[in-house]
Structure formats: structure tokens, C-alpha cells
Amino acid sequence: MTRQHGTARQRARRRQPLPARAEVVVVGGGVVGTSVAFHLAEGGADVLLVESGELAGGSSGKPIGGVRAQFSQEANVALGRRSLELFEDFARRPGGDIGLRQPGYLFVLPTDDDVELFGRSVAVQRDLGVDARLLTPAEARRLNPYLAAEGYAGAAYAPRDGWAHPAAVVAGYADGAERHGAQVRTHAAVTGIGPGTHDGHGGLVVTTERGHVRAGAVVLCAGAWSRPLGAMAGVDLPVDPVRRQIAFTAPLEPPAGVPEAGLPFTIDFGSTYYLHDADAPGTLLLGMSEPGTPVGFDTRYDPTWEPALRAAAARCTPALADVALTGGWAGLYEMTPDHDALIGEAPADAGRVLYACGFSGHGFLQAPAVGEAVRDLYAGRSGAASSAVDVSAFTAGRFAAAAARAEANII
Numbered sequence: 425m426t427r428q429h430g431t432a433r434q435r436a437r438r439r440q441p442l443p444a445r446a447e448v449v450v451v452g453g454g455v456v457g458t459s460v461a462f463h464l465a466e467g468g469a470d471v472l473l474v475e476s477g478e479l480a481g482g483s484s485g486k487p488i489g490g491v492r493a494q495f496s497q498e499a500n501v502a503l504g505r506r507s508l509e510l511f512e513d514f515a516r517r518p519g520g521d522i523g524l525r526q527p528g529y530l531f532v533l534p535t536d537d538d539v540e541l542f543g544r545s546v547a548v549q550r551d552l553g554v555d556a557r558l559l560t561p562a563e564a565r566r567l568n569p570y571l572a573a574e575g576y577a578g579a580a581y582a583p584r585d586g587w588a589h590p591a592a593v594v595a596g597y598a599d600g601a602e603r604h605g606a607q608v609r610t611h612a613a614v615t616g617i618g619p620g621t622h623d624g625h626g627g628l629v630v631t632t633e634r635g636h637v638r639a640g641a642v643v644l645c646a647g648a649w650s651r652p653l654g655a656m657a658g659v660d661l662p663v664d665p666v667r668r669q670i671a672f673t674a675p676l677e678p679p680a681g682v683p684e685a686g687l688p689f690t691i692d693f694g695s696t697y698y699l700h701d702a703d704a705p706g707t708l709l710l711g712m713s714e715p716g717t718p719v720g721f722d723t724r725y726d727p728t729w730e731p732a733l734r735a736a737a738a739r740c741t742p743a744l745a746d747v748a749l750t751g752g753w754a755g756l757y758e759m760t761p762d763h764d765a766l767i768g769e770a771p772a773d774a775g776r777v778l779y780a781c782g783f784s785g786h787g788f789l790q791a792p793a794v795g796e797a798v799r800d801l802y803a804g805r806s807g808a809a810s811s812a813v814d815v816s817a818f819t820a821g822r823f824a825a826a827a828a829r830a831e832a833n834i835i
Contacts, residue, residue, distance in 0.1 A: 433599075434478065437610045445638040446472035446607070448802065449630045450645055451614050451653060453477075454484035455590050455788050456780050457645035458597035459795030462518055464643075465604035467799050472639075473598070473606060474632055476613035480594040482647050483755045488702070488709060489593075489788035490689050492529045492585035493554045496545040496832035500764070501552045502813045503790040503797075510792035511588060518600025522593050525701075526586035527685040531833070532564055532571060532579045532740070534694035539578040542693075545833055546580055556582040568690045569679040570699070570741040587689060587700065590788050597795075609634065617642060617656040619774035628657075628775030641776035643798060648721070648758040650766075650781035659770040661820055663782040664719045664759050668711070669729050671752035675706035679743065696835040697736035699744070710744070712736050713835060723754045757785045764829040767794060768819035769801055778802060779820065784834065 450461045453475025461473040475481070491511055493504030514522050533539050542558065549556040557580070564579035565571045598608055609632075616631035620638050630637045644653050644661065654661030687708075689700040697712040712733055730749060738745035758781060760766060766782040778801060780794050781787075787794075796812040806814075817829065 434610070437479075437608050440609065442474075442609055442612065442632065442635045442637050443472060443607060446470055447639070448472070448641045448643060449474060449637055449639040450643045451630070452645035452647060453479040453594070453598070453608070453610060454482050454645070454647055455480070455594050455597070455791040456647070456783070456794055458594050458601065459791040460643055460645055460780060460798045461606050461608070462597040462601040462604070463795035463799040464802060465601045465606035467803065469802065471601065471606035472637060473601065473608045474612040474614060474630070475608075475610045478610055479598055479608070480591045482649075483758075484590045484594050484788065486590060486753065486755050488587050488700075489590040490529065490585070490587045491524075491789045492582065492689070494529055494531065494545065494549060494556055494580065494582050494585065494833055496548060497764075497829060498548060498552065499813065499815065499817045500786070500790075500831055501549050501554060503793045503815075505552060505554055506793035506796070506813050507790055508584060514593070514596060518596050518603075520592060520596030520599070522596065523589040524586065525588070525686065526584055527683065528567070528581055528583040528688040529585035530564060530567055530579055530581050530688040530690045531693050532576050532690065534576055534692070536577050538693055541832055542580040549582070554582060555584060556580060566681065567683060567688050569681045570687070570743055571690070572740055572742055575739060581688065585689065593788070593791070614653060614656070617653070628777075639775065641778060641802060643802075644777065644779040645781060647781060647787065648756040650758065650779065654779065657770070657777045658772070659777055659779065659820070661766055661779055661781060662760055662823060663766065665721050665756045666717050666719060666759050667722055667754050668713060668757050668785070669725060669752055669754045670709055670711035671730065671733060671749045672702055672704070673708045673710065673744070674748040674750050675704065676708065676747065678706070691835055692736065692740040693835075695736045695740065697733070697740050698835065699741065708744070710737065721756065723756060725752050725754045758782050758787065759784050761823060762829050762831070763834050764831050765790065765794075765818045766820045767797060767815040768821070770820070776802075786834075
């Protein structure tokens with residue numbers, strides 16, 4: 425899509441009126457919402473997607489997102505593996521260049537207990553068809569020569585993993601959804617979701633800043649903003665926004681021995697410090713979580729975080745401890761109490777309310793498979809009748825049932 429075409433399409437999405445009714449209204453124009461809209465529309469549903477700002481205006485607008493199947497829980501492994509397949513096929517369906525690179529994911533493990541934990545995860549992954557393996561510290565350093573010579577008991581690696589560009593994925597899914605008949609409207613913040621019985625039509629009425637839409641079903645995919653939207657629809661979605669930051673290095677002369685495919689997405693499991701190649705030649709992206717970060721929607725980059733980042737770099741990648749930084753950005757993780765996704769359908773007296781949110785940092789990498797799963801949930805397909813990953817473990821009702829999940833491979 426040319427820039428002129430893209431700008432015209434953006435203007436149209438801002439200006440075109442909302443339809444009076446839609447079979448399904450998807451709330452949220454990030455990677456999960458656009459994936460859901462695409463898969464529903466491709467399956468024949470009459471879809472309207474509404475977004476409060478521009479598409480990819482939240483966390484999905486950040487420059488690079490990791491893709492992997494290295495998890496400890498079967499459902500997460502399956503979502504990651506299926507999403508990798510769909511990312512690899514993205515240029516054909518729905519179409520578009522997403523800058524996919526696959527130099528692998530490398531978890532470096534400080535302790536023997538970590539190695540044992542990841543050994544169990546690797547066994548699960550391999551049982552589900554993922555080419556994952558444990559490595560020695562020396563093998564890990566051959567993949568990433570920046571790694572410290574000491575301080576690690578082992579590593580876990582999957583060569584098919586990597587990263588892509590979230591904004592390009594959002595654009596591809598949104599354009600694909602429209603080709604299948606979906607309507608996309610931006611600058612249409614949702615201000616209410618309620619029963620439509622007052623107008624004699626039943627179902628739901630979705631109220632936005634640009635008007636009202638009658639809907640048979642609503643799918644809530646608003647990421648860090650999902651909790652208040654759920655409350656409008658009478659659904660408890662325990663999702664909290666937490667800031668995460670990354671920084672970019674100045675161009676570097678890479679160390680000898682960097683693999684031809686580039687550095688793997690490398691994560692120090694002990695500190696959550698991570699790094700991988702950035703878009704600009706010779707530059708790296710560095711990041712880590714910040715313990716004690718309060719819940720909130722603050723997305724200002726705070727350079728006072730950099731000393732903690734440098735301290736982690738000094739332990740993990742000593743050559744990068746004092747590297748020049750050229751700035752960075754902050755985005756939001758959408759955290760749930762057990763750091764696992766919320767995917768399912770809520771009991772409802774009027775209309776249907778489905779949700780896909782709370783991915784706690786894993787929404788981009790799971791979005792393609794989640795779109796398929798929500799499509800099948802909406803169509804009432806499950807078990808052998810469904811071609812999608814079984815997401816029944818992710819229902820929001822698990823917290824009331826004291827059945828929180830325990831995903832280990834998270835940062």
C-alpha cells in the first residue's frame with residue numbers, strides 16, 4: 425500500500441459514518457483486534473472494528489515485537505507455534521511485508537534450577553512440535569558473542585523464533601479485514617455497551633463518540649484499556665496497565681562470530697534484561713522490566729531507568745554496559761494477576777460479549793492464532809469441529825474458580 429493510499433484510507437476511517445448495525449463489533453484497533461476482525465470477516469461475519477484513536481496507537485505501534493513458541497504451558501506453546509505459522513504466511517494471507525526475521529530466541533539461565541525449569545518447558549515444546557533445545561553456556565555464547573563468559577548455568581533456544589513489526593501486522597490485518605467486507609472506524613472511542621431492548625431490536629447497543637451501533641455480539645480487544653470496557657458490558661476483566669521501557673544503542677561494530685542470521689532475541693531469565701538487533705544498521709534494542717513500576721497509563725520515556733539497565737547489561741553483556749544510547753520509548757503491558765491472557769465469552773443476558781485481552785506482554789506474538797480462536801468461539805466451533813488452538817484455559821472465570829495459570833517462561 426502506498427503512503428498516499430494509506431493516508432487516504434486513514435482519513436476515510438476517521439470520517440466515514442458508523443453503520444447503524446453490525447453483526448459483530450470489535451473494540452480495539454491493535455494487533456489482537458485487527459486479527460480478530462480479519463478472521464471473523466474472512467469467515468463471513470459482518471464486522472465493524474472501532475478504535476478510539478488511530479490503528480496501532482497503543483502498544484501495537486511500537487517498532488519491533490518478538491514472536492516465539494517457547495512457553496511452559498501447552499496452550500501458550502500452541503498459540504505461539506500456530507502464530508509463527510501464520511506470521512510466516514503473512515505475505516500471502518492477509519498480505520503485506522511485516523519485516524519478519526527469525527534468528528531465534530535465546531533464554532540464558534543463571535542457575536541450575538532455571539535449567540531444570542526450562543528443561544521441563546523444552547520437553548513440553550518438543551512434544552508439541554517446536555524445535556527447542558537446551559544449550560551449554562559455551563553454545564549460547566556462540567549464538568550471542570556479547571554474552572558474559574561466566575554467570576550462566578545453561579540456556580534454552582528455539583531457532584524458528586524471532587521478531588516482526590507490529591504496526592505492519594496491524595495494517596495488514598486491517599486492510600485484509602476490509603477486503604472481506606469489514607468496516608473500520610477510528611477516532612470512535614466507546615463510551616457505553618448495553619442491552620438494546622429499549623429500541624425493540626434486542627442484542628447490544630455500542631455507544632461511541634461518533635454514534636450508536638446495534639450489534640449481535642461485541643469482542644473486547646482493547647489491551648491495557650480493557651478493564652473499563654468490560655465493566656460497561658458487565659464483565660470483570662482484571663487487566664492493569666504497567667509501563668515497560670526499551671532503549672536503542674548508537675551504531676556498533678559487532679563482535680566477531682555473530683551468526684549470519686543476526687543475534688537471537690536474547691533474554692537473561694534472572695533479570696529480564698534482553699537485547700536483539702534493531703532496525704537501524706549496527707544498532708541494538710535493549711530492555712528489561714522495572715520492579716515496582718506502578719499501575720498506570722504513563723508512557724513517557726524516563727531516562728532515570730538507564731542506570732538499572734546498564735547494571736543488568738554489565739552482568740549479562742559486559743561490552744554493552746557503557747554503550748552510547750540514542751533514546752528509547754515506553755509502552756504498556758496489559759497485565760493480569762497470573763500474567764496470562766483472557767480469551768473467552770462471558771455469560772450475557774442480552775447479546776454476546778467475547779474478549780481477547782490481558783496478554784501481559786505476549787499479545788503480539790499470539791495475535792494471529794487468537795484471531796482464529798475467537799472466530800471459532802463466535803461460530804460455536806470447539807473440539808474436533810475447530811481448526812483453532814483450544815483457548816478454554818484462558819477464560820476470565822478462572823480467577824473466581826481459583827484456577828489461575830502458572831506460565832513460567834515470562835519476563
